Amino acid sequence: MASTKRFLKLAELWPEDALNRSLNLRTVLAEQASNLENKSLTSKLPRPESQVEAIEELLENKSKKMFPLTSRLMEPKGKPTYYKELEEQLTEGPSPPSMWQKVRAFVTNTPAA
Incomplete structure (x- = not known):
C-alpha cells in the first residue's frame, strides 16, 4: 500500500x-x-x-x-530576549536532575524528573 x-x-x-x-x-x-x-x-x-x-x-x-515571524512578535517589549532564551533551553535538551530532585525521588520511590 x-x-x-x-x-x-x-x-x-x-x-x-x-x-x-x-x-x-x-x-x-x-x-x-x-x-x-x-x-x-x-x-x-x-x-x-x-x-x-x-x-x-x-x-x-x-x-x-x-x-x-516578525521581530516585533519574537522580541516583545516586556522581555525582548524571552524567545531567544527559550530556544536555547530547548536546543540544549533536558538538564540532569538536581540533587534535591534525586533525594526526593529516592524518598518517594519515584523516577527523578
Missing part, C-alpha cells in the same frame, strides 16, 4: 526529539504504517492520506513559510 511506504519514509525523515526520547513521532509513524497493513485496523483509522499530507507539510515547514 502506498500510504504504508509514505508513513515509513516520513518516519525516517522525522527529526529525533531531544526533549522526549521515550515518546517519539518516528515510532508512532512506524506503528501507524504497521496498522495500515493490518486489514482489520485500517477501517478504524481516520483518512491516512490526509494524515500523511499533514505530516509532510510539517516536515516542509509550510506554515512557517506562509506566516513568517
